[in-house]
Amino acid sequence: xxxxxxxxxxxxxxxxxxxxxxxxxxxxxxxxxxxxxxxxxxxxxxxxxxxxxxxxxxxxxxxxxxxxxxxxxxxxxxxxxxxxxxxxxxxxxxxxxxxxxxxxxxxxxxxxxxxxxxxxxxxxxxxxxxxxxxxxxxxxxxxxxxxxxxxxxxxxxxxxxxxxxxxxxxxxxxxxxxxxxxxxxxxxxxx
Amino acid sequence: xxxxxxxxxxxxxxxxxxxxxxxxxxxxxxxxxxxxxxxxxxxxxxxxxxxxxxxxxxxxxxxxxxxxxxxxxxxxxxxxxxxxxxxxxxxxxxxxxxxxxxxxxxxxxxxxxxxxxxxxxxxxxxxxxxxxxxxxxxxxxxxxxxxxxxxxxxxxxxxxxxxxxxxxxxxxxxxxxxxxxxxxxxxxxxxxxxxxxxxxxxxxxxxxxxxxxxxxxxxxxxxxxxxxxxxxxxxxxxxxxxxxxxxx
Numbered sequence: 001x002x003x004x005x006x007x008x009x010x011x012x013x014x015x016x017x018x019x020x021x022x023x024x025x026x027x028x029x030x031x032x033x034x035x036x037x038x039x040x041x042x043x044x045x046x047x048x049x050x051x052x053x054x055x056x057x058x059x060x061x062x063x064x065x066x067x068x069x070x071x072x073x074x075x076x077x078x079x080x081x082x083x084x085x086x087x088x089x090x091x092x093x094x095x096x097x098x099x100x101x102x103x104x105x106x107x108x109x110x111x112x113x114x115x116x117x118x119x120x121x122x123x124x125x126x127x128x129x130x131x132x133x134x135x136x137x138x139x140x141x142x143x144x145x146x147x148x149x150x151x152x153x154x155x156x157x158x159x160x161x162x163x164x165x166x167x168x169x170x171x172x173x174x175x176x177x178x179x180x181x182x183x184x185x186x187x188x189x190x191x
Numbered sequence: 192x193x194x195x196x197x198x199x200x201x202x203x204x205x206x207x208x209x210x211x212x213x214x215x216x217x218x219x220x221x222x223x224x225x226x227x228x229x230x231x232x233x234x235x236x237x238x239x240x241x242x243x244x245x246x247x248x249x250x251x252x253x254x255x256x257x258x259x260x261x262x263x264x265x266x267x268x269x270x271x272x273x274x275x276x277x278x279x280x281x282x283x284x285x286x287x288x289x290x291x292x293x294x295x296x297x298x299x300x301x302x303x304x305x306x307x308x309x310x311x312x313x314x315x316x317x318x319x320x321x322x323x324x325x326x327x328x329x330x331x332x333x334x335x336x337x338x339x340x341x342x343x344x345x346x347x348x349x350x351x352x353x354x355x356x357x358x359x360x361x362x363x364x365x366x367x368x369x370x371x372x373x374x375x376x377x378x379x380x381x382x383x384x385x386x387x388x389x390x391x392x393x394x395x396x397x398x399x400x401x402x403x404x405x406x407x408x409x410x411x412x413x414x415x416x417x418x419x420x421x422x423x424x425x426x427x428x429x430x431x432x433x434x435x436x437x438x439x
Binding site for chain 1: 241243246257265
């Protein structure tokens with residue numbers, strides 16, 4: 001028992017600074033306050049229990065996010081999200097073909113944060129999580145790969161798709177149709 | 192490298208995940224490729240608005256939840272501390288038990304030391320500095336030698352007699368040692384200035400392992416110790432006479 005004391009102290013020291021990020025991530029995933037709270041609590045309980053198995057030197061942040069994310073996937077909301085999304089078709093799709101552009105420099109300048117947040121919320125979970133981990137929590141690709149138990153290549157392709165989806169959603173919101181600008185079409189063709 | 196291939200890497204560039212070589216190559220490519228340059232600007236802007244929106248709509252964790260989680264972690268830690276305390280107490284108790292014979296208060300220790308002085312006095316070829324059975328001779332002898340004075344009892348017409356006195360040194364202070372006799376027993380009466388380490392009073396008792404009897408009391412700021420190999424009641428009677436004399 002007494003041998004656990006330094007471990008617990010160490011856990012608290014490592015895990016509590018991640019509390020805000022974990023809660024934010026949980027909230028974005030679940031989109032429900034109570035579920036997010038339960039999820040964060042569950043994450044800490046599991047992490048504390050499994051802390052002895054955590055290997056020093058590996059990424060603790062990614063480890064915590066992974067516990068939270070796996071807990072989410074096993075929750076009712078997470079299961080529902082997985083059912084509705086299905087297995088991603090990303091491998092067949094051409095990522096580089098994000099070519100039908102609107103003048104997004106203008107679109108993105110005038111778009112409200114609220115609209116962007118809504119676009120993120122509407123993303124399927126497997127896109128939402130990767131985008132949040134990268135752009136909001138600022139995890140490195142390697143950390144995201146560890147968190148989601150995916151190869152880095154898949155992280156990159158999911159990110160690309162998530163961004164494309166956000167962009168398309170914003171275009172819809174702003175009423176601008178893809179590829180409607182001759183200038184951008186010309187630019188696309190010149191590639 | 193063709194634009195299509197660079198497009199795959201633009202995301203990594205925007206996320207600062209390209210190696211420095213690749214970044215340098217891409218920069219070189221961008222100088223001649225408006226399409227890729229425009230794509231980068233868009234992606235950077237998209238990332239920026241995503242970050243901004245994500246941060247603006249960052250959900251603030253409820254304080255209660257933080258407290259609850261912290262308590263969960265800390266509560267377990269406190270339990271651990273309680274165990275640590277229990278362990279510390281157990282160790283202390285064990286030490287106390289083991290060290291008790293060594294560290295226990297030894298109220299008889301000063302008397303043993305005085306018993307040694309008494310024995311040394313008796314063994315000495317010249318045990319006394321002043322030899323007289325007259326208290327009016329013995330008492331004045333101490334004048335100027337001690338920082339206090341005392342009143343010896345009149346032992347004439349008692350079973351006791353005064354043999355004389357000497358200076359005694361006990362625990363870095365000087366005092367009087369008066370030698371009295373009861374039949375064949377010689378008894379020392381020590382008088383020192385009283386100290387807090389002395390117990391308030393010790394009724395006649397037998398010192399182990401010497402078998403000597405001792406009685407001690409404090410009176411008028413002085414500590415009296417009557418000590419000898421006579422029976423405790425003999426010591427006690429002599430002590431009573433000294434107490435009586437000191438009261439006068």
